[in-house]
Structures are given as C-alpha cells and as structure tokens.
Amino acid sequence: MKGKHQRLLLVIVAIVALIGAVLLAMSALKDEAAYFYTPTDARTKGVEPGKAIRLGGMVVKGSLKRQADGVSIRFEVSDGKETVPATFSGIAPDLFREGSGVVAEGAFDARGTFIASNLLAKHDERYMPRELNGMTYNETTHQIENGAQ
Numbered sequence: 001m002k003g004k005h006q007r008l009l010l011v012i013v014a015i016v017a018l019i020g021a022v023l024l025a026m027s028a029l030k031d032e033a034a035y036f037y038t039p040t041d042a043r044t045k046g047v048e049p050g051k052a053i054r055l056g057g058m059v060v061k062g063s064l065k066r067q068a069d070g071v072s073i074r075f076e077v078s079d080g081k082e083t084v085p086a087t088f089s090g091i092a093p094d095l096f097r098e099g100s101g102v103v104a105e106g107a108f109d110a111r112g113t114f115i116a117s118n119l120l121a122k123h124d125e126r127y128m129p130r131e132l133n134g135m136t137y138n139e140t141t142h143q144i145e146n147g148a149q
Contacts, residue, residue, distance in 0.1 A: 036103070039082035042114075049110045054120070055084065056103040064098045077102060077114065086114040093119055 001009075036054045037047060047053055055077055063076035072089040075098075086104060096102060096119055104116035 038079040039084040040079050043082050049108050054105050055114050059098050059102050061098040084114050088116040
C-alpha cells in the first residue's frame with residue numbers, strides 16, 4: 001500500500017473514531033441535559049414529572065411567599081401566557097424578587113408544581129430570558145405584558 005493510501009486510511013479511521021466518541025458522549029449526557037422551557041412550553045409540550053429541565057420566566061408579583069422554616073419559598077413563574085407554581089428550598093440569590101426574570105433548574109412533581117433545586121438569578125436587574133425579551137410587569141393590572149405593544 002502506498003503512503004498516500006495509508007494517510008487516507010488513517011484520516012478515515014480518525015474521523016470514524018471521533019464521530020463514535022461524540023455519539024458516545026451524547027448518549028451518556030442525554031439524561032443529564034437540562035433544557036430551557038417557558039411556562040407555555042412546559043404546559044403545551046407536557047413535560048413529564050421528574051424530568052430535569054430549566055424553567056424560565058418572570059416571578060409574578062404578589063406570589064412570593066416565604067415559608068415558616070425560613071429557607072423555603074413558593075412563587076409563580078409566568079411568561080405572559082401561562083403561569084406555573086414553583087417552590088424552592090435554599091438560599092435564594094439577592095436579585096431574586098417579584099417582577100424579575102428567573103431561570104430555575106429542577107423538575108415538575110405529579111401535581112404540576114415546579115420543584116426548583118437551583119435558582120439562576122446571578123445577573124443584573126436587566127436580565128431577561130431571550131424568549132421573554134421585551135416583556136414588562138404592569139403594576140396596575142398585575143399582568144405581564146409585551147413592551148412592544
């Protein structure tokens with residue numbers, strides 16, 4: 001076999017090995033990946049209970065309730081169309097408040113409540129998930145509105 005053919009064979013084997021490694025890594029990580037959903041996506045796509053996801057939206061004003069244990073909170077997340085009840089146990093980030101954007105990692109329980117294991121609110125006050133860009137909270141109507149209207 002000529003040197004040219006040996007190099008070509010080596011390149012083909014390397015490409016096949018690389019593709020195999022990528023497929024193996026994707027297969028191993030498929031259960032660990034947390035996908036981003038808005039409340040509307042979560043309702044329409046029917047996310048099964050226990051599946052790890054990221055839920056993003058606005059914290060509905062008036063919905064944030066601190067529990068007696070001092071570390072658990074209940075709140076609602078909305079995208080302007082749907083609202084999802086959520087809970088979190090732990091120390092919430094300083095910027096987590098009513099009327100602000102939030103991305104929460106966790107899973108839905110059988111009753112449809114989102115059980116957050118982590119709140120991703122490590123951002124400045126102008127942070128907004130891409131899907132909710134332009135949304136604002138109307139103090140008068142207590143509704144989330146599209147700012148472009």
